[in-house]
Amino acid sequence: MTNLPPPAEELRLLDAELWRLDARRAVLLQRRAWMIHTLRSAAASQGGQDSGAGPAAWPGRDSAVTHRPETTAPGVQNLLLVLGGVLLTVAGVAFTLVGWGHLGITGRSLVLGAVTVGTLGAPVALLRRGLASTAEAVAGLGLALTVLDAYALYQVVFTGTDVLAYTAAATAVLAGAWAAYGLSAGSSPATDAPGEEGTDQQAARLVLRLPLPLATATAHLPLLLWALAVGAGPPTLTAVLLVTAAAGAAVALRTGSAPVRIVAVVGSLGTGAVGVVSAGLLTWSASAPGTAARSAALLALAAAIALVAARFVPKPDVAVGAALTAGLCVAAGTGGVIRVSLPGAWTVPGFLVCGVALLAAVRTPLPRASRRGLVLASLTVQGLAVAWAVPVVAGTLLGPVAGMGRPWSGVPRDFRAAVFTDVPWPPHAATVPLVLTVVAGVLAVVARRGAERRPSAAVGALVLGWAAVLVLPLVLELSYGAGLVAQGAVVVGALGCAEWTRRATDAASPLTLTAMMLALVTSVALALVSLASEAVTIGVLVVLTLLFGAAGPRPGTGAFAAPAALVHATAMACAIGASIGLQPQHTALLVLVVPAVAALVAARPVGSSTTVPVEGAGVAAGLLALVLAATDPPMLALVLSLGGVIAAGTALRRERRPVAHVAAVLFLLATWLRWAAWDVTTPEAYTLPVTVPALVVGLLGRRRDPALSSWTAYGAGLAVTAVPSLFAAWGDPHWLRPLLLGTAALAATLVGAGNRLKAPLVLGGVVLALVALHELAPHVAQVVGLLPRWAPPALAGLVLLALGATYEQRLRDAQRVREAFGRFH
Structure with missing residues (x-):
C-alpha cells in the first residue's frame, strides 16, 4: 500500500532526507570523538596502577554487533495499516449487526453514517500531509463502512424490498460513489501557507488508488443482479453478461490507470467467457430456427465486441486472440442456424461453410492482426471438420x-x-x-x-x-x-x-x-x-x-x-x-x-x-x-540350402562380400538339419562341414597375409572337430574313432612341426596325447590296482617335494645374480 510520489517530488524529498542524515552524522561523529578521548584518558590513568592489565577495548566497527533487519520499513508500515484497517472493519461489522443494541438499527445507522463521513474525509487531510499509505488504509476502511451503511439502510428503510433488486441498486450506487470519491480525493488544491508549500504540492499530485479499482469491480454486478431480480431467462442473462463484458472492455481500453485496467480486463474476460459459453450452449440446444437465430445474435454480439477490442488493443498477440474468438463465435452462430434448418448429416458441412467464409476477411480493410485472427478461426473450424x-x-x-x-x-x-x-x-x-x-x-x-x-x-x-x-x-x-x-x-x-x-x-x-x-x-x-x-x-x-x-x-x-x-x-x-x-x-x-x-x-x-x-x-x-517350413525339418533344410545359394550369389558382388558368412551359416544349418532328419548321431558329420571350409579360408588368408597368426587361421577350424570328437572318443568303446582321431591329430602335429605353426602343433599334440592316454587308461588302472594304498599319496608327495626343491634352487640362483651385480657398484 506504499504510494510513491512523482519522480520530481520524490527527488526533492530524497535530497532533504540526505541533508538531515548528513547533519545527524556530524553530530554522531562529534559524540564518537568525545567518547574515544574519554576512554583513552581512563586507560592512561589505570596504566600506572595495574601495568599488567591488557589494552583497553576501543570501540569501533569491528566491536559493534550489527543485526540485519528481517523486513523493510515499508513492509512493516503496510502490514500495520492493513491489520488496522481490517480490525476497524470487523469492529464496524460487529457494531452494525450486534453492537449497541439499546440504540436500535436506526440509531446504529445514524452513528455509522456519521463515522463513515468522517472516515472518508480523513484521507484528504492525510494526502495533504503526504501520508499516502495511511490515507489508502483509512479510505479502505471508509469504503467498507459504506457497504455496512447500505446494509443498515436496507434494514431501516427498504425492509420489504427484494434482496436482489436492492443489491443491484446498492452496487450501482456504491460503484458510482466510489468512482466519484476516487476521482475527487486526490485532486485537492494546495494551500497557500508558506510553511507547508512542498507538502501541499505533493498532496496535490497524490491520489487514492483503491477506490477506482473497487468501483470498477463492483460495476460488473448491478446489471446481472437486476436481470436475476426480474427473473430473466438464459438469453437475457447471456445478453447482460455480454453487455457487461463490453463495458469492461471499454473501460480497459480508455483508462490510464494500470490497476483499473487490470480489474476491467479480468472482469471483461470473465463475464465475456461465461456469456460466450452460455450463448454456445443455447445455440447447440436450440431446436427451432427462431431460437437458433436468437442465440446466433448473441454470438454475433460477442464477435462484435471481440473485433472492436482487437482493433484498439495495442498488443498484436492479444488482438489476434480476440479476432480468433470473434471468428469462432460467428462460425458457431451461423452453423447453429444451419444445424436446425437442415438434416443432421449436413451439420458439419454447414459449420465448414461458415468457417471457409471467414477467409474472406483477407480481402477486407481490417487491421493485420484482426485478419490473422479470423484466418486462424477459419483454420480451426476446418481442422475440426477434418x-x-x-x-x-x-x-x-x-x-x-x-x-x-x-x-x-x-x-x-x-x-x-x-x-x-x-x-x-x-x-x-x-x-x-x-x-x-x-x-x-x-x-x-x-x-x-x-x-x-x-x-x-x-x-x-x-x-x-x-x-x-x-x-x-x-x-x-x-x-x-x-x-x-x-x-x-x-x-x-x-x-x-x-x-x-x-x-x-x-x-x-x-x-x-x-x-x-x-x-x-x-x-x-x-x-x-x-x-x-x-x-x-x-x-x-x-x-x-x-x-x-x-x-x-x-x-x-x-x-x-x-x-x-x-x-x-x-x-x-x-x-x-x-x-x-x-x-x-x-x-x-x-x-x-x-x-x-x-x-x-x-x-x-x-x-x-x-x-x-x-x-x-x-x-x-x-x-x-523359414517360418512356413519350420514344422518340417527336411523341408526346412532345403529352404536353408536355397537361401544359402541366394546369399552366395549376393556375395559375388564386391560391396556384399560379407554376405558370404551368412551363406556359410545357412549351408551349415541346412547340413545339420539334414543329418538330424536322417538320425545321424556321429558328431563328425556335423563338425567336418565347418572344419573343412574354415581350414580352406585360413589357408587362403595365410597366403594373402603371411603375418596372420596360425591360431587365427586354423585354431577355430581344428577345434570345431577335434574337441567334440575327443569327447566322443573317450566314451566310445570301439577302436575306430580313437584310431582315426589319433591319426588326424598326428598329421596335424607333423604339419605344425614341419611348418612351425603353433596352432596345429599344440592342438594336434594335446589331442594325440589324450587319445593315447585313453587307450592306455585300462592298463594304467590295472597297474594302479596292484599297488598298495599308500603308493599314490607317496608319489604325489615326492612330486610336490621335487617341485619345491626346484623352486628353491631357482630362487637361490636369482639371489646370486643380484649379489653379483651388486658387487659391480
Missing part, C-alpha cells in the same frame, strides 16, 4: 483387417459390407467426402497463392483429396466389384501423381513421397478387402505386383515401389500356394522365389537408392519362408 471425418477414413483403412481371420468367406453384398465388417457404419458419414473435398480445395488454393506455405498446403490437399476419393465408394454403396475397381483406381492415380510430380520437380519432393505412401496404404487396404474371394485375392495381388513393379525402376519412387512389389509378390505366392492346396512347408518354396528376384533386382544398378529397400524386402520374404 477431425470429424477421420474416424470414417480410419475405418475404411483398418476395417478390412477383421477379414484376415476368415479369408475367402464369400463375396459380400456390397463394398461397404466388405470394409465395415465388424464396425457399424456411422449414421451421418454421407457428407464426409464433401467435407474432405472442400478443405482439400481450400488447401489447393493456398498452395497456388502462398509461396511460403506451398509444400505443406499441397501435401495436405493431396492427402485430403485421396481420403475423399477413398471413402466415396462406401458412401455410394457400390457393389463389391465396383468398389474394388474404384480403390484400384485410387492406387493407379496415386502412382500417377507421384510420377507426375517427380517429372515436374526432377527430384523426390515431399509431394512425390506423399503420393507414393498413399499408393502403398491404399494397396494394402485393397489387398485386405480382396480376401473375401479366392480368385479376387490372387487377381488383385497380381495386378498390384505388376503396378508397383512397373514403377520400381524409376528414380525417386523406386525406393518405395520396388519393395512394395516384392511384398505383394510374397503375398501372392502364399495365396497361390493356399489356392492349389500346398502345405505351408511346400508354400515356402514358392515364397523363396521372391528373395531370388530381390537379389537379381538389387544387383543392378550399383549404388541405387532401391538396393537396400529391395534387399530388406527379400530378407523379410526369406524369413517368412
